[in-house]
Amino acid sequence: MRYQNIREEELKNKVGADWFKQFDTTEILGNIDFTVFPQQDNLFGRTPLLWAEAKTGNFDVVTMFVQLILTIGKARTFDKTMPPAFLGAFDFKKIAFVPYINIQDIFYINDFNWNVAPSNHESKEFQLIKQRIEATLKQNTYVYDYEKDEKELQSFIKNNVAKATTTSKLKIDKNNFIPIYLRWLEIVKPIIDVNWEDLKKANILDSDFYLADLFVDDKDTQTIGDDLSIRENLFVMFQNEGYKIAKENLKQMFDATIMLKNKDTYLHFWKRYKRPPLREFQDYIIERRDLLVPQDIRERKGAFFTPRIWVELSQKYLTDYLGENWQDDYYIWDCAAGTGNLLAGLTNKYNIYASTLDQADVNVMHERIDHGANLLKKNVFQFDFLNDDFSKLPQSLQDIINDEEKRKKLVVYINPPYAESGDSKQRMGTGKNKANVASETMIYKIHSDNYGTATRELFTQFLIRINSEITNSIVAHFSTLKFVQSQNFAKFRYYFKASYKSGFLVPANTFDNVKGQFPIGFYVWNLNEKKNIESFNIDVYNLTGYVGEKLIHTHVKGTFLIDWLRSYYDKSGNNLGFLRVNGPDVQNNLGVFITTNPTENDIKKHFIYNITLMNVLQMSIYHSVRISTKATWLNDRDQYLFPNENWQTDLEFQNDCLAYTLFNNNIQSQFGANHWIPFTEYEVNAQAKFESNFMTNFIKGKIQQEVPTIDLFSTANPLSKFETLTKVEKENKPLEFSEEATAVFDAGRELWKYYHAQKDVNVNASLYDIREYFQGRNDKGRMNSKSDDATYTQLIADLRSKLAVLADKIKPKVYEYGFLKE
Incomplete structure (x- = not known):
């Protein structure tokens, strides 16, 4: 065998x-x-020719293909790159090919668990999968023995695989x-x-032209003269070998047909694909037009699709609260309707209104109505909720808003946009404000003084206008938790008065x-x-269903x-190091660390606290409470809180945090004396005397600690200035460590x-220095993640x-003492 x-x-x-x-x-x-890819990129870039499964031994062809299909389906590789013309499978004796288009439908089967080992x-x-594709493979698979079918295999590769980019039309799907x-x-x-900037001003995007291209019947010819649009309500349609924009959709007129500069390039591109899309995916592609909108425009318009499972x-939650009828x-x-998917499943079209910023989305909804969507066209309209006056609304909706009793029966049901006028990069000094986003709306200009930083975000602007102008109504909305948890939304919560009735949380990455x-x-x-x-x-859900409930805490300043950490602020000097503090919630834990050398950016953009003899234990508690808690999707936005007093008498907890x-x-010892060496010279057989024995002397009780006592709720105490602290001498006793902490030591x-025991080492080395010594740095100056020294690798793994x-051991105390609340 070969x-x-x-x-x-x-x-x-x-x-x-x-x-x-x-x-x-x-x-x-x-x-x-x-x-298998072409040696050179072509018009379509890196278009794959073949994806194949390889096996040593003599394997059943169908079995090999099934494993390949499961591999592709599990990773959803076809979502990330263009699928190939052929799938293949080979072992030591034979090789087999099947056109991708013959089996692609297998990836769309419902209720299938792709998350299995292929x-x-x-x-x-x-x-x-084997049962589903066996018949298809028998009919469409080409199998060649390397030795017996050598010439036939060479011919197949030459005449099929090599020419796949021009001879095989790919079906268009979701x-x-x-x-x-x-x-x-x-x-x-x-x-x-066409002048794209002019079109953009009229809210016409390149994606509208792409959809016009998709939704034509190409008549299976290589000319465009017979291409016929199959959807009449698209914002842009392909006709007469060019594009036509529906005039009635625009305030300004685009009368002329928009032509192609190079028809050969256009033809060559669409040779690769079979248009229109597969019938079963046409409505999905129209409905998911939002996926083709650039991110900045999606954020401005709120063109974000709510997964059907959460819709x-x-x-169901609205039914549970408001009743079966x-x-x-x-x-x-729905005043941020996009293409209207949030309204799918609702039954009484006479009571439903849908508005959106983009007229093209209105056209999509009208198109869906023509194909059976349960809405009324007159109740679906273009409206800029953050800028337009309510006088532009349909009269029937105005009548509801203007009637106090009817307004109580109005449910504003939305998944609003979430763009900020200043994103996190901008606030950190590394980016810019997003142009034409939250800070230029009418709602921002009217309410920013009262509502403060909450008006920087579009989703809260929707809530602000509803609260101010559609009083006594019911709001049912999707959003993050920041409006109920964040310190920056305290003003918003002061003005937004409402009774919470029901709701649920889900992982953000399901969107x-x-x-x-x-x-x-x-x-x-x-x-x-x-x-x-x-x-x-x-309530809390993930993709598997209900997983429990969570208590959401709203917080006020102080x-x-x-606020607890500030009570231990010390400007007295004799610093042992610095604590860098990051945002107040779990998601920012990675930005909390202790260093000897805060950067200029740290000093400028973050709180930096001096660590001294007076507060070393308290700084260690803050540090340990933060970084011992790992972020999950559910606790990510949980806020760290002022603890109760019980931690003060728990010496084991305090010492665990220090350890x-x-x-x-x-x-790092290069930036000054290392006061953090947890051992004496004798314990580690040091080659010379340490520059500082502070930490071992502190642990042994040889250094007298003075700790501050402050009544945080006393108005007489100048807490905000942190200038003077009452110092109380702590009893001079050696620290005692738990079994778990001792194991760390x-x-x-x-x-x-x-x-x-190594040669020429830095006797005052810190843990960071030791890691750098054994792991080294790469060409970019970053410390390597691994070391070639097997003994070191084992020792550092044991320490971790x-x-x-x-x-x-520390984590339960974090909740017991109120640093976090469950």
């Missing part, structure tokens, strides 16, 4: 060299074993219409003879193009019941952990001893393991 008794990597190399030497077979794509041939998912759009932007958009759940008893207005690990909530508020926003329970900090800091001691155990 490739018998060789390893898989060698098999892939030999198959590439023997059969595909005119192609590029070196590219690695996820977990796919073998890929190599597990016994799983029910493996068997299900998974590839976005990658096709990205190529369209590069190739077709530049040859459309259905939100309507609520759609007949209440009016519904399109959201990668962060944080909660997004759905909340129902009754504005007719004027109450301060206070702590409330909210109740945060930073955790001693072996988890960024102290033991592991650390072995690491220090190993370091000091013991630190993790100590962190687990």
Whole structure:
């Protein structure tokens, strides 16, 4: 046999060299074993020709293809790059090919668990795929024996694989219409003879032209003269070998047909794809037009799609609160409707209103109405909620808003936009304000003085206008938790008076193009019941279903952990180091650390606290409480709070925090005396005397500590100035450490001893210095993540393991003493 008794990597190399030497077979794509690309990019960029499964031994062809399909489906590789013309499978004896278009439908089966190991041939998912594709593969697969079918295999590769980019038309579906759009932007958009800036002013985007191209019947010819639009309500339509914009949709007129500068380029591009999209995905592509809108415009318009699973759940919660017949008893207005997906599933179209900033989205909704969407066209309209006067609303909706009793029956049901006038980069000094976003709306200009920083965000501007101008109504909205938790929204909570009725939290990354690990909530508020926003329970879901509930805490100034930390501020000098403080919630924990050398940016943009003999324990507590808590999607926005008094008598907790900090800091001896060495010279066999024995003397009780006592709630105490602190001498006793903390010291001691056994070391080295010594730095000056020294690797791993155990011991106290609330 040609490739018998060789390893898989060698098999892939030999198959590439023997059969595909005119192609590029070196590219690695996820977990796919073998890929084939053209040697040079073509009009379509890096268009793959083949993705293949490789096996040593003699394998069943169908089994190999099933494993490849599961590999592709699990990673959803077709979402990230254009699928190939062929899928392949080969072992030491044979190679097989199947056109991708013959099996692509398998990736759209409903209720299938793709999150299984593709190599597990016994799983029910493996068997299900095998059953589904076996007949298709028998009919469409080309199988060649390397030795018996050598000439036929060479011919197939030459006449099919090599020519795949021009002879195989790819079906357009919900998974590839976005990658096709990205190529369209590069190739077709530049040859459309139009002033894009003029169109943008009229809210016409390049994506409208792309949709016009998609929704034509190409009649299976290579000319564009017979291309016929199949959707008449698109904002832009392709006709007469050019593009036509519907005049009635614009305040200014675009009468002339917009032509192509180069029809050959256009033809060459669309040769690759079969238009129109597959029928079963046409409505989805129209509905998901928002995915083609650039991020900055999406944020400005609020063009964000609410996943169907959360739409259905939100309507269930509205039903639970308002009653089974609520759609007949209440009016519904989605004033940030986008393409209207939040309204899918509602039944009483006579009580539903939908408005959106973009006329093109109105056209999409009208198109959906023509295809059965349960809405009335006259109740679907263009309206800029943050700028337009209510006199522009349909008269029937004005009548509801202007009638106090009807207004109580109005449910403003929205997933509003969330763009800020200044994003996090801008506030950190590394970016710019987003142009034409929150700070230029009418609502911002009217209410920014009263509502403060809350008006920087569009989603709160929606709530502000509803609260101010649609009083006594019901608000049901999606948003992050910051409006109920953040310190910056205290003014908003002062003015926004409502009774919380129900809601739920879900992971943010279940929404399109959201990668962060944080909660997004759905909340129902009754504005007719004027109450301060206070702590409330909210249900929690993930994609598997209900997982419990969470108590959401609202906070006021003076109740945060930073207020506690300020009571230990010390300007007396004799610094041992500096504590860098980051934002008040769990998501900012990575920005909290102890250092000897705060940067200029740290000093300018963050709170920097001096660590002295007077506050070393308290600074260690703050540091340990913060970094021992790992962020999850659910706790990500939880705020650290002023603790109760019980921590003060828990010496074991205090000493655990000190131990955790001693072996988890960024102290560097090059910037001054290292006061953080947790061992004596004798314990680690140091090669010389340490410059400072502060920490071991402190642990042994040889250094007298003075601690501040302040009544934080006394108006007589000048807390805000932090100038004078009452000092009370602490009893001079050695610190006693728990079993878990002692294990950390033991592991650390072995690491220090190993370091000091090396040649020419820095006798005053910190943990950071030791890590740098063994791990080194890369060409960019960053410390490497690993070391070639096996002994060091084992020692540092042991230390980290013991630190993790100590962190687990500290975590319950974080909640017990109120630093965080569950």
